[in-house]
Amino acid sequence: MTAEPVDEVLGALADPTRRALLDALARRGAASASALAADLPVSRQAIVKHLTVLEQAGLVSSARTGREMRYTPRSAPLDATARWLADLATSWDRRLDAIKRAAESEDP
Amino acid sequence: MTAEPVDEVLGALADPTRRALLDALARRGAASASALAADLPVSRQAIVKHLTVLEQAGLVSSARTGREMRYTPRSAPLDATARWLADLATSWDRRLDAIKRAAESEDP
DNA sequence: CTGAACTGCAACCCTATGGTTGCACGAGAG
DNA sequence: CTCTCGTGCAACCATAGGGTTGCAGTTCAG
Numbered sequence: 001m002t003a004e005p006v007d008e009v010l011g012a013l014a015d016p017t018r019r020a021l022l023d024a025l026a027r028r029g030a031a032s033a034s035a036l037a038a039d040l041p042v043s044r045q046a047i048v049k050h051l052t053v054l055e056q057a058g059l060v061s062s063a064r065t066g067r068e069m070r071y072t073p074r075s076a077p078l079d080a081t082a083r084w085l086a087d088l089a090t091s092w093d094r095r096l097d098a099i100k101r102a103a104e105s106e107d108p
Numbered sequence: 109m110t111a112e113p114v115d116e117v118l119g120a121l122a123d124p125t126r127r128a129l130l131d132a133l134a135r136r137g138a139a140s141a142s143a144l145a146a147d148l149p150v151s152r153q154a155i156v157k158h159l160t161v162l163e164q165a166g167l168v169s170s171a172r173t174g175r176e177m178r179y180t181p182r183s184a185p186l187d188a189t190a191r192w193l194a195d196l197a198t199s200w201d202r203r204l205d206a207i208k209r210a211a212e213s214e215d216p
Numbered sequence: 217c218t219g220a221a222c223t224g225c226a227a228c229c230c231t232a233t234g235g236t237t238g239c240a241c242g243a244g245a246g
Numbered sequence: 247c248t249c250t251c252g253t254g255c256a257a258c259c260a261t262a263g264g265g266t267t268g269c270a271g272t273t274c275a276g
Contacts, residue, residue: 007124010118010122011122013118015234026199029207029208032252032253033252033253034251034252034253042236043237045237049234064253066244066252067242067243067251067252068243068252069254075196075197075198075201078194078196078200079193079194081193082193082194082197083190085186085190085193086186086190088186089183089186089187090183092134092186095134095137096180099137100137125264140222141222141223142223151265152222152223153224153265153266154264156223157263158264174274175222175223175272175273176221176223177222177223
């Protein structure tokens, strides 16, 4: 049912290290795994793993230049997920409102 | 740095079972753990654990009526998180744009 | 009063996953 | 040509966390 990209985005965003990584990436604009490893308190390998997850979620894109692997943040999935959340919120509100109104018109 | 509620909301939303649980809850408007256990393919105890996580994230509120514990979905954290994500997206865009412009005015 | 319906606590299992280290390989820099 | 930098792969460790079962305690229904 929810095979949509939102799954992966939420999963990716759930990890604090990954969020810090995205933050560092956005600050630099684009960077390699080794460069990012200098910023964060984890090994380069850990960062590579996180970047893989983020890329699968569409939150970063990778491009090789020579021996370097450059990662760039992608905002589109963020926007999509934000809309998804907002829609879900209004959907809840509508439903709860309907239920409340139904109860009011029956009880008293 | 990110001790904000967004942390917990993202973490809570990352789990598919939890999302299904929220969906069932929104559909019913409000329900007890036992009632929800009938809908989902997991034990009541598992559901209780999930509800605890969701409540800590502010996504549901609980109220006891007699021997029943009734849970209600809360949309506010969803909206807040949606706004957070949207803001983050625009922040990225601004930054990347600035970097790109800077590169253009220097290189050629 | 007795039994059924729900909740709450605790002990446990097991897999997913965040993290590490070590090594081998391709590509520039000198 | 050689040295070094950065990547990629693989094995491995340890904890968090999703899930279960069992049991004791409340609160309502008959």
